[in-house]
Amino acid sequence: MSFRFEWNAYADQPHNVAPRSERMRHHWKRAGSYLALAAANLKRAVPILSRYREYRKAMFMKPVSIRNGIACSVSLREDGRNDEVVRLLKETGVRETLVRVASWEKEKIGDFERFIRILRQEGFQVSVSLLQQRDDVLSPGKWEAFLSEVFERLGPFADCFEIGHAWNRTKWGVWDFTEYLRLAVPAFSQASRRGVRLAGPAVIDFEFHLYPVTLPGLPFHKVTSLLYVDRVGAPENKQCGWNTVQKVALLKAVVDCCATGSRDLWITEVNWPLKGTEPWSPVSGKPNVTEEEQADYLARYYVLCLAGGLVEKVFWWQLVAPGYGLVDSREEPWRKRPGFEALRTLARELEWSEFIGKVRGSAAEIFLFRRDGREFV
DSSP: OOOOOOEEEETTTTTOOOOOOHHHHHHHHHHHHHHHHHHHHHHHHHHHHHHHHHHHTTTTSSSSEESSSSEEOOOOOOTTTTTHHHHHHHTTTTEEEEEEGGGGGGGGHHHHHHHHHHHHHTOEEEEEEEEEHHHHHHHHHHHHHHHHHHHHHHHHOEEEEEEOOSSTTTTTTTOHHHHHHHHHHHHHHHHHHHHHOEEEEHHHHHOOGSSSSTTGGOSEEEEEEEOHHHHHHHHSSBBBBBHHHHHHHHHHHHHHHHHOOOOOOOOOOOOOBBOTTTTSSSSOSSSSOOOOHHHHHHHHHHHHHHHHHHHHHEEOOSBBTTTSSSTTTSSSSSSEEEHHHHHHHHHHHHEEEEEEOOOOOSOOOOOOEEETTTTEE
């Protein structure tokens, strides 16, 4: 089943062109895969919940070193203003970034190579996320050719390649976990020959049930999640009864009970879309916040994730974008939003610091850090 791929250039994501009736018909045809999904999760439910309780009790109770945990993604610019993107990224103070490379933009590999080479020359560690569409599932030869060229051209400059993107949303072209496996398995075969490291499975949102059916057979170097919580509210808010801290603890428990060996956890996408930015906002209506709220929630999300000791790195998506980025490119010159200053402050204060505990007995969430002999909250 294939539908015309339509890219939403405003929001940097595909349009969902498949009718709901067709999506439902396809899911019914794949009922067997959902039974396998349920069986894999039931098998691991008890150890996962047991590990989750252990992690929740231990979070924020011991020192945690923060080392390059604050990261921000960037994109290759259609208007050629890549030098400006790199300059602004340097201003944030972060040293880790991620660049998305789409399979349907294979002819731009040379441009991506030059862009990533510049980032490396400026001292950034660069990861690459490989985006798929429906034709990659239906034409595996094209996908494998894309992998081969990407690994060959970008491998010398990229630290890690994230295989696939948000594939648990049908608009990204993958209809069930078995199709994702058909994309990921060839990547490992090629990566082993070329000596590159892979990350994944890049599941978006609170759908951790997809890890038990993907991680056991895919030995990712880093396990990744695109972890949103409440896109209209604070990271402390609950979604389906779970807030950010609880979701992180559950996700790490799932990873540790399903992956082969110990694996670090990365969050490779999070943001809060902004009010008044349609059509550039990736969502419409209520799930949008003010710029000040975005900056506030950004800081709290990073602190909650990194101080808990279960997440190694968090990538904000992305630096320059009208609808959700830290820099608004609709204005001339580009305008730094409050979130830009929030990220820069976090990088300046928390990188190479140590979380040493929380103030107990207070209604507020007060986190204590130490850096260069100085303690601060």
